[in-house]
Amino acid sequence: MIGLLILVIVGFGSITWWRLLKGKELARQAAASSCREHGLVLIDDTVMLESVQLRKKDPARAWGLKYRFDFARNGILRTGGIVLIAPGRRPVVIIETDNGPLIETV
DSSP: OHHHHHHHHHHHHHHHHHHHHHHHHHHHHHHHHHHHHTTOEEGGGOOEEEEEEEOSSOGGGOEEEEEEEEEEETTEEEEEEEEEEOTTSOOEEEEEETTEEEEEEO
């Protein structure tokens, strides 16, 4: 009984870890694509997990991942990029600019 419980916990942890890795890679690709398209440089070619969002209203899409990234424009470091990943949806990239947010579905 204890062995089965440990197996279930390890299995759940492994699935969660795999989904987070897949989400991070998808977010990195979306951020890099958006930055390239708008003439920005994605700093360190990486994104950081900011939060796991849980939504009660939509059980089919009950969770989502929010990643943050830094970018540079004309050599000046800027902070304010976000990538939202949700199951069954395309990634949404939000880049904070001086003229307001630039929202793009990749």
